[in-house]
Every structure is written in C-alpha cells, then in structure tokens.
Amino acid sequence: MKFKLAAALACGVAMTTTALAADLIVSTNDAKYQRVAGSDTFPANAGHDTLNVIDASSFPPRIVATVEVAATIAGPPQAVAITPDGKLAIVSAPNRYDHAAQKNILENYLQLVDLEATPPRVISKVPVAHHPQGLAVNRAGTVLLAATVGGTVSSFEIKGKALVATGDLALSKGRLAGISFVPDGKSALVALRDEQGVVVLDVAPGAVTTRRERVSSGIAPYSVDVSSDGRWAVVSNVGLAGLAGDVGVLAGDVDTVTLVDISRRPFRAVQHMTVPSLPEAAAISPDGRWIAAQSMDGSNLKPDNPGRREHGKLVLFEIRNGQAERVGELPAGEGGQGVVFTADSKYILVQFNVEKQIAVFAVDAGKLRDTGERLAVPGGPSSIRSMPR
Numbered sequence: 001m002k003f004k005l006a007a008a009l010a011c012g013v014a015m016t017t018t019a020l021a022a023d024l025i026v027s028t029n030d031a032k033y034q035r036v037a038g039s040d041t042f043p044a045n046a047g048h049d050t051l052n053v054i055d056a057s058s059f060p061p062r063i064v065a066t067v068e069v070a071a072t073i074a075g076p077p078q079a080v081a082i083t084p085d086g087k088l089a090i091v092s093a094p095n096r097y098d099h100a101a102q103k104n105i106l107e108n109y110l111q112l113v114d115l116e117a118t119p120p121r122v123i124s125k126v127p128v129a130h131h132p133q134g135l136a137v138n139r140a141g142t143v144l145l146a147a148t149v150g151g152t153v154s155s156f157e158i159k160g161k162a163l164v165a166t167g168d169l170a171l172s173k174g175r176l177a178g179i180s181f182v183p184d185g186k187s188a189l190v191a192l193r194d195e196q197g198v199v200v201l202d203v204a205p206g207a208v209t210t211r212r213e214r215v216s217s218g219i220a221p222y223s224v225d226v227s228s229d230g231r232w233a234v235v236s237n238v239g240l241a242g243l244a245g246d247v248g249v250l251a252g253d254v255d256t257v258t259l260v261d262i263s264r265r266p267f268r269a270v271q272h273m274t275v276p277s278l279p280e281a282a283a284i285s286p287d288g289r290w291i292a293a294q295s296m297d298g299s300n301l302k303p304d305n306p307g308r309r310e311h312g313k314l315v316l317f318e319i320r321n322g323q324a325e326r327v328g329e330l331p332a333g334e335g336g337q338g339v340v341f342t343a344d345s346k347y348i349l350v351q352f353n354v355e356k357q358i359a360v361f362a363v364d365a366g367k368l369r370d371t372g373e374r375l376a377v378p379g380g381p382s383s384i385r386s387m388p389r
Contacts, residue, residue, distance in 0.1 A: 252307025328368030
C-alpha cells in the first residue's frame, strides 16, 4: 500500500511531497518538562509541545512532519496513534503547566491531526470524560480506544477525519495505562495501573464490553504491545514507582516485563522477565520474535540516591520455544520513554527524553546494535506508536 503524505513542517519549512511506503511512526514531545539530574523542572521559556511523523520505510528513518500539539510525559508512552492509511493522527494526554500554581493541569480531550493537510495540523479536539492516556487503533482503522486515568475505556468510531463517541466502559477505581488491540480487532488488552493485571476487552461494532478476563502482570502494568501474527503480547511493569501516593524511597530496584500468550482465549501470562528499574515501554517486533524494553535504570533518580545512573538500558529478548531469552543489552537514554519496532522487525526506535532524541538501534544477526543514528526533536520525546500492524 502506498499513499501520498503532504510532507511539510508545521513550522513552515516546506518539504517535497513524496510517496511513502506504509511504515509511518508518530512520536510526541513534551517541551514544557525537563528532567535535570533527576528533578522535575518546567522552564518558563519552554517551546511548544509537538508531534513528529517519522517515515521508517527505509534506513535511516527520517522526520517528515512536525505539528504543534499538547502532550505530556506523565503516563505510559503510548499516548498517540495513527490510522492505517496514514491520514490521521490522534494525540492523547494533553496538559499544560500553571507556573503561578506550580502544577500540571490535566486536560480531558483528544487532538485530531490531519496528516494530509499542507502543512499537517490539528483540526479538532474531541472531549473525553476523563484524562486520556494510552490509545489504540484497530487494523481496519475504524475504532479508537482510549484508556483513562478515571478507570474507563472510551471508545470511538473513526469516520474519515472525525471521531464519533460510542461509549465509556468502567473497569477500575484506579488509573488505566497502556492499551492495544490484538490483530483480529475482536479484543484488546488494557493495563490496570493501580489495581494490577491486564483486562481483556471484547470489541464488536459499536460496542466494547468485558467478561472481566484478567491476565497476570507485575506491579503497575504500564505499556502493552502485541505481535502482528497474533501470537504474543508484552506488558511493561514499572513497579512501585508507578503506583499512586507515597511509596517510600526507591533506589532503582529491578522490575519486570510480562510475556502473554494471546494465540487463544483465555489469554494467559507465561513468563515474567526481570529488567532494570522502571521499564517505561516494551515493544514486540511485528514478526513476534523480538522484545525490546527500555528501562530508566536509575537515570530518573537524583545524584544523592545510591541507585542513580547516568543512562538507562535497552534490553533485547528473543522468543524461543515459547519463552523469552535475554540476548542483548546496551546503554539507552536518560529518563527514556517509548520504544517501537519498524515494520520489517529490523530496527528499534527509542525515545531518549533528556537528550531530546529518537535513537535507532538494530537487531543485527541476532544481536542488539546501536546504529548511531539520532533524530533530533524539539522537546523531550514522550509517546510513540506505529501504524496498526
């Protein structure tokens, strides 16, 4: 499938319109926030939050459009989505910083970005009952699901470049986090960040329901990803740091990633893999062979904390005979966020938040390799998603 994207930067720098193979990735940047030596800061002269559209159809991937949006680093790095035809992006988790009150204000809407416009731009804001976090679009490009901090999943029918609300499903008294469809579009997985575990949703035309089928996870399940072959799902669990309230002083304890067999119902967790602390995101390759997890590994902590490290870690697992085996580990970003594989399963795009970069790693002869390629972005990258696969 090929289509034309009006490849122009929202800041006014024109680019040549090209026909792109269908491997577009969308990534948001929170410019309001800056992590400095483990401390949260909100510079008064910060620029605008943005959305980058990345063409990953060839190496190296390149940014083909940038759009001003409202975004936030707070929450799972899956607060953005793109339709399978590449015409519409949806951005979640909008917020603004009130400098007088010195606090973040969470907004309750989704932003629709017309990627065919010249330049691409936000065309509407769609209200949501609670602050939305993780987003998922089905392969058919007809349904959008939004997991919220109010414990609900809001569902929408995608009609062209508009969303039509079809309902809100209450799942939890706590926050929800990441959400992903299984490839056939008939079910989806959503993380119960505060109550633990994953809930399986049943998706039919115009209706999203649940039989309360649960899947085990680690503490504070966060991001959820599935393989294109419908065999596996993976869940990152950010541990005590991901829970609400005062959880005490943490010093970089290890956390986990969960492998889930989704080849038949009921879905079930088959393995919990140990990874460095705070795995913000885990992604599974489209071919179902590789799992990549980016962990903060103490890079979010202050210098006086004994668990402090300058950089996070990117860990690679290979699924062999129904189990995941660690096959590689390399330094990653400071306070790193999301990860996503390219459609050919050969490359991994990794959000380096403090460095304001998207790094490109390769799966090369079964090993993890840093290609050295970096995409500079105008703010700290915070969420990233590929086209539905």
